Amino acid sequence: MSAINVVWNRANEPPAQQLLESMLSAQLMYGSGRSFSWSEQHIALGGTLSNILPEDIFDTQPLWSADGSVCMVADVRLDNRAELARDLDLVHPEELADSSFLMAAWLRWGPSCLDRIIGGFAFAVWNPGRRELFAARDHSGERPLFYYRGEDFFALASMPKGLLALPGVFRGFEESRIVEWFGLFTPDWNKSIFAGVNCLPLGHWLRVTPDQFECRQYWHPLNAAPTRFKRDEEYPEALLEIFDRATEARLRTRKSVGSLLSAGLDCSSVTASAARLLAAQGKSLTAFTSVPRPDFNGLSNPWEIADEGPAASEVARLYPNIRHVLVDSRGYDLLATMKSWTDAWDAPAVNVVNLLWFTAILDQAREQGIDVILEGGSGNGTISWETHAIFSQFFHRGHWIKLAKTAYLLRKHGGTSVRQVTKATLGSLLPMWCHRLLVPSSRLRNPYSPLAHPDLIRRSALPEKISRYMFGDTTSRLADEHAIYLEQADIGPIHAASQGASKIEFRDPTADKRIYDFCFSIPPEQYVVGAHSRSLVRRAMKGRLPEATLARYNRGLQGADWYLPMQEALPALREEVSLQERSIAARQTLDIPKMLDLLNTWPKSGYQTPEVVRSWHSALTRAISMGYFLRSHDSTDSVAALCEAAPTDPPAVPAARD
Numbered sequence: 001m002s003a004i005n006v007v008w009n010r011a012n013e014p015p016a017q018q019l020l021e022s023m024l025s026a027q028l029m030y031g032s033g034r035s036f037s038w039s040e041q042h043i044a045l046g047g048t049l050s051n052i053l054p055e056d057i058f059d060t061q062p063l064w065s066a067d068g069s070v071c072m073v074a075d076v077r078l079d080n081r082a083e084l085a086r087d088l089d090l091v092h093p094e095e096l097a098d099s100s101f102l103m104a105a106w107l108r109w110g111p112s113c114l115d116r117i118i119g120g121f122a123f124a125v126w127n128p129g130r131r132e133l134f135a136a137r138d139h140s141g142e143r144p145l146f147y148y149r150g151e152d153f154f155a156l157a158s159m160p161k162g163l164l165a166l167p168g169v170f171r172g173f174e175e176s177r178i179v180e181w182f183g184l185f186t187p188d189w190n191k192s193i194f195a196g197v198n199c200l201p202l203g204h205w206l207r208v209t210p211d212q213f214e215c216r217q218y219w220h221p222l223n224a225a226p227t228r229f230k231r232d233e234e235y236p237e238a239l240l241e242i243f244d245r246a247t248e249a250r251l252r253t254r255k256s257v258g259s260l261l262s263a264g265l266d267c268s269s270v271t272a273s274a275a276r277l278l279a280a281q282g283k284s285l286t287a288f289t290s291v292p293r294p295d296f297n298g299l300s301n302p303w304e305i306a307d308e309g310p311a312a313s314e315v316a317r318l319y320p321n322i323r324h325v326l327v328d329s330r331g332y333d334l335l336a337t338m339k340s341w342t343d344a345w346d347a348p349a350v351n352v353v354n355l356l357w358f359t360a361i362l363d364q365a366r367e368q369g370i371d372v373i374l375e376g377g378s379g380n381g382t383i384s385w386e387t388h389a390i391f392s393q394f395f396h397r398g399h400w401i402k403l404a405k406t407a408y409l410l411r412k413h414g415g416t417s418v419r420q421v422t423k424a425t426l427g428s429l430l431p432m433w434c435h436r437l438l439v440p441s442s443r444l445r446n447p448y449s450p451l452a453h454p455d456l457i458r459r460s461a462l463p464e465k466i467s468r469y470m471f472g473d474t475t476s477r478l479a480d481e482h483a484i485y486l487e488q489a490d491i492g493p494i495h496a497a498s499q500g501a502s503k504i505e506f507r508d509p510t511a512d513k514r515i516y517d518f519c520f521s522i523p524p525e526q527y528v529v530g531a532h533s534r535s536l537v538r539r540a541m542k543g544r545l546p547e548a549t550l551a552r553y554n555r556g557l558q559g560a561d562w563y564l565p566m567q568e569a570l571p572a573l574r575e576e577v578s579l580q581e582r583s584i585a586a587r588q589t590l591d592i593p594k595m596l597d598l599l600n601t602w603p604k605s606g607y608q609t610p611e612v613v614r615s616w617h618s619a620l621t622r623a624i625s626m627g628y629f630l631r632s633h634d635s636t637d638s639v640a641a642l643c644e645a646a647p648t649d650p651p652a653v654p655a656a657r658d
Contacts, residue, residue, distance in 0.1 A: 001143070001499040003030035003158040004047040004073040006124045007166065008133060010210070011152040012041070019166055020044035023157055026165035029344065029500040030158060038062045038071060043133075045073045045126060047158075052371050052505050053077060054254050059097035065107055072106065074099045074123035075143050075158055079249035079512070084117065099123075111136075111205060114218050118513050119249070122200075122492075124156055133208040137492070139219045139513040140378065141202030144492030148197055154208050159496055160197050160346040164633075171195045173630065178589060179460045181348065181626070182452045186488050193347055194633075202490060219513070221520035222483055228523070235526045236540035239383065239518060243540070246512035247273040250374060253505075258365045259374040261287035261324070263311035263556045265537050265549065266379030270509055272544045274374055275319035284321045286368060287312070290357040292561040293328045299608040306560035314546045327364060329356035329561075334569040335576055338625055339632075345497040348629040352621040353562040362502040371504055378511035381485025382519040384534040385527050406531050451591050451623040482520060562617045563607040573624060574599050580624075583631035590627050595620060 005023040009016045017039035024035050024046055031048025038045055050056050063072045078084065078098045085093035088104045098119075105113035106125060111134065120142030124135040135156055137145045148155045148163045157163045164170050177193045179185075189201045200206060203219040229235055247270060251257055257278065259271040275285045289312040292298075300306035309326050316324035334352065337359050341349045349355060365373060380386070394403035449462050457463065491511060498506050509515065519536075529535040538550045566573075577595050580586040598620045606612045 001030065001052070001077075001120075001495065001505050002032075002048050002050040002075045003027040003162065003496075004045075004075050004122060004124060004145075004156070005158070005162050006043075006045050006073065006126070006133065006135070006156040007153060008043045008155070008208070009153040010042060016040070016042055016044035019153075019155075020046050022165040023155070023162040024048070027157065027159060027162045030496055032056075032503075036061050036073075043126060045071060045124065047073050047075070050075075050505075052253055052255075053098065054252065055094070055097045056254070057097075058095055059099055061099055063099055063103045065103070069127065069129060070106070071126045071128070072099070072103050072123060074102050074121060076102050076121040076123060077119045077142075077252075077507075078102065078117055078121070079119040079246070080117065087116070111218075114205065120495075120507075122158060131210055134205065135200065136205035136218070137200045137202055139203050140486070140511040140516060141490050141492045142495060142508070142511060144490075144496050145200040146192060146197055147200060147206065149213065154213075159493065159500075160192050160194055163197050164194065164346075169196065170633070173585060173589075173633075175456075175460070178626075179456070179462060179465070182449050182456075183462055183466050184448065185465070186484060187490075189487070189490055193629075199490070202486075202492070220483070221486065221516040224517040224521040227518060227521040232526070232529050233539075235522055236536060236542075239515075239536060239540045242512075242514050242518050243269070243383065243509060244273055244277065246509040246515055247374070248277050249512075250372070250507040250509055251277060253372040255369050255371040256286070257283075257372045257374065258286040258288060258368075258370040260361070260376070261289045261312045261315060262558075263305050263308040263549070263552065264376075265384045265534060265541070265545075265552075266376030266510055268312070268315045268376075268545050268549055269379070269383065269537060269541050270374050270376040271315060271322070272319065272541065273509070275322050276544075279319065279321045284323055285319075286323045286325060286365070286370060287316055288325050288327055288361040288365065288373075289313075290354075290361065290558055291326045291328050293330050293564055295564060296561040297607070300557055300560055301608060303554045304557035304560070305554055306557050308556045308558075311549065311552070311556075314548060318544075318546065325364060327357055327360045329353075329360055329565060332356040332360055332565065333572075334565045335572045338621075339628060340501060341497060342625060342629050343632070344500040345493055347493065348622070348626040350622060350625070351559070352625050353559040353565060353617065356565055357559070359501075362498070362504055365504055366502060373504055373506050375506055375508050376510045377491065378485075378489065378508050379537070381482070381489070382510050382515045383537040383540070385482060385485070385519065385536075386533045406528055410528065410531050410533060448619050448622055451594055451619050453587070453589055453591050456589055482524075486516065559617075560608075562613075563603075566616070566621065567602065570599060570602060576624060576628060580627035580631050583627070583634045585630040585634045586627045589630055590623055592627075595623055595627075 005020055005027065007016050007019045007023065009019060020037055020039060028048055032051035034049040036046055045062050049059050061073055076098045078101050081093065081101060084101050084105060088108055090096060090104060102123060105117055109116060114136055119138065121138045122143040122145040124133060126133055135145065137143060144158055146157055146160050146163055148169050155163055155166055172195045174191050174193055174195045177187065177191055180187045189199050192199050204215060204217050206215040259274055260267050261271045271287050278285050289309055291307055291309040305311060313324060316322045334356060337355050338349050338352050341355050449457065449466060452462060495506050498504060526536050527534065532538055541550060577592060581592055598616060603612050
């Protein structure tokens with residue numbers, strides 16, 4: 001993974017090259033250290049190059065067409081090189097970087113090349129004759145791209161910090177995104193958390209001229225042509241063929257490949273596919289599994305797997321070329337780890353405690369010469385989609401016997417509950433207050449909003465928004481439910497942060513465009529064939545995964561030992577929150593007295609209970625992460641962006657308790 005930068009300054013000063021140099025410096029962490037640039041008075045393009053793909057040694061960006069009509073910069077990994085080489089009649093394709101493939105595709109097909117290329121990419125093309133800038137981002141968002149539209153200039157960068165390096169860009173924080181963050185809403189991916197800095201959504205392109213700005217979606221899996229087979233057995237067979245191709249394409253690297261291996265279906269499926277493919281090449285795979293620290297108390301809820309090590313080992317034992325490594329978070333500092341990831345991500349870190357074992361895995365992988373790690377994070381929306389809206393479809397089509405039988409067997413297998421079935425079946429017929437009755441009381445309370453500042457809660461109507469978000473959508477439309485998984489998760493910035501923090505690239509076969517198109521195009525009944533939730537992947541992986549894995553319904557609980565590193569970090573966390581008190585933006589956003597009270601009333605037991613997890617593990621760690629993010633970017637400009645200033649007097653500090 002690399003980084004790209006473009007700045008188009010229509011004013012005479014400062015020169016575009018000078019602005020570009022600031023952007024390049026800010027984004028050096030996202031590449032191998034080799035930077036490139038081209039500029040004239042008003043426009044400059046540049047970036048940092050990758051050093052992971054075997055063909056990266058041939059990358060000589062920026063790329064100019066032979067006739068000088070276009071210039072391209074690209075952060076790209078193409079997964080259908082063989083097909084493109086054939087269609088484009090490329091000579092010696094093995095000596096061409098992926099950026100050269102992309103340039104050839106652009107020169108042949110123009111913007112319609114987006115319908116032909118597959119992989120992770122973000123690129124920009126400058127046409128000096130037409131004074132036009134075109135940029136695009138890949139289908140599932142594997143590569144990030146942000147932009148800023150100023151009065152006299154336009155700029156693009158892989159990550160926000162490339163834009164924030166430009167004078168006048170930082171104008172504080174986008175309050176609507178902060179509210180979304182607290183409410184756990186589906187975010188508006190057109191906006192970043194920095195006011196005025198926009199994200200180019202996945203599957204979109206933009207075009208800029210001196211007189212026009214245009215941004216359009218070019219792909220969504222809901223638009224895929226329907227896939228229909230005669231027999232149920234044909235669907236998992238077809239998925240397996242596409243899945244192996246997606247995995248094989250992501251094995252391309254100069255060094256070695258690793259994988260994340262959990263007790264779940266998605267990561268296990270990715271690891272099994274990779275192990276089979278690498279074995280055919282005479283290569284091994286190192287699979288990493290997070291496990292609790294040895295001093296973990298072992299307590300968890302019945303539906304959770306606190307230690308995924310034994311279940312993951314069952315998968316690893318099936319493949320002789322897998323080297324299985326169990327990793328815990330001993331010795332990693334919670335606050336320091338959170339800060340480094342927040343800085344790399346340009347956003348508040350989420351699941352803060354999980355960053356500890358995640359960092360430990362990256363450190364071990366780097367020591368073993370691994371520069372690519374496979375994951376299955378997008379599987380919940382593709383290969384292992386778990387839908388309950390299918391019951392509404394059965395109901396409205398009059399398939400009531402099928403509905404009852406499926407619901408009964410799913411409940412027997414542990415894949416659903418009576419409340420879930422009732423809510424999904426009658427969702428479009430029930431008012432909001434009935435929906436509230438069908439949701440377990442443990443889910444009624446948002447775990448993060450109580451640590452938002454009372455003024456922010458009041459002026460944003462946060463409780464009402466949370467209620468509408470949780471209970472207001474009564475349509476239960478299958479297509480809408482499925483689309484949420486794609487639209488909720490933007491993996492690009494996370495992948496960039498991983499690259500920046502560790503020089504290791506994450507690749508997700510379950511996020512492949514071909515996987516999305518297939519999984520969105522098949523009949524939704526395929527996900528509950530045999531009355532098993534996530535039936536498609538269970539059937540596809542028959543014979544590749546242990547029967548125990550295929551029959552498992554309870555979920556892994558990563559970071560079950562959260563209270564141990566957090567307890568060790570309490571003094572540092574108190575000091576951090578005291579620093580956040582001095583930040584105007586943090587004081588306006590967070591309920592700092594409540595945060596300090598939680599730090600000073602640390603529980604002695606019950607670390608697995610919902611009440612303790614909700615307050616200390618979920619709400620407090622996320623609030624501290626948000627506070628650090630705000631104070632590390634704070635300036636006087638942020639006051640205007642947050643609308644209403646909080647009282648300037650520091651809040652009272654609760655007394656510490658034993």
